[in-house]
Each structure stands twice: as structure tokens, then as C-alpha cells.
Amino acid sequence: MEVKMDLVSEDKINSMGSMEKLRFVLDGVKSGNIVVLEGGLTSEEQMKLIELTMTEVNEDFPGIEMNGYPTKRGFLNLRRKTRLTVIGPANTMHTIKKDNDLISAIISAI
Numbered sequence: 001m002e003v004k005m006d007l008v009s010e011d012k013i014n015s016m017g018s019m020e021k022l023r024f025v026l027d028g029v030k031s032g033n034i035v036v037l038e039g040g041l042t043s044e045e046q047m048k049l050i051e052l053t054m055t056e057v058n059e060d061f062p063g064i065e066m067n068g069y070p071t072k073r074g075f076l077n078l079r080r081k082t083r084l085t086v087i088g089p090a091n092t093m094h095t096i097k098k099d100n101d102l103i104s105a106i107i108s109a110i
Helices: 010-014 018-030 043-056
Strands: 005-008 034-038 064-069 084-089 093-098 103-107
Touching (some): 018 034
Parallel strands (some): 005 034
Antiparallel strands (some): 064 084
């Protein structure tokens, strides 16, 4: 079985409103895709995505696995975003190692 990966540019993500962005990500992951966001999500968006995901967990959708590279410290740390966010179905993607510059994950077909 194949695993599909959606690589989404920062320009595309920035053109969406917050809820539109979260719905786009969640719909992709619910379809079984690994979604990689250049530029990532703000910490508020990550929390809202987890909250939204929890309302949709059922027999067919086990939830999400999400990881990202943190931002470099900037001026006043306002609206911090990750540099890259990787999101996938919890039963397909399993993070095994993460630090500031490396995310190692096992992706398995269902």
C-alpha cells in the first residue's frame, strides 16, 4: 500500500485563514495523507488542531501525530510558529526522535 505525502508551501498556508488552514490539514490527514507544512503552525493553531481532532476521533480516524521544528528566537517572540510541521494519521506515522534540527519518523502503510 502507498503512503501519500502533501508538501504545502508557506505561501499557500499564509493565504488561508486559521480555521480554513486547520480544516485543510485535518481533511488531508483524515484521508490518510502525511501533511508537511513549510512555515508550520502557530502554537495556538496547533492547540486548536488538537482540539478539533479530538472531536473527530472515531473507529475510522484514530487521531493525529504532529511534530515540528521550533522557531529560532526572534524579536519579542510574538506569534511564534514552527519552521516546519509534519502531521499524519496516528496509526500511520510514529515519531521516534526529535530535536531542533531533525525529526525521525516511521511511516507505515495501513
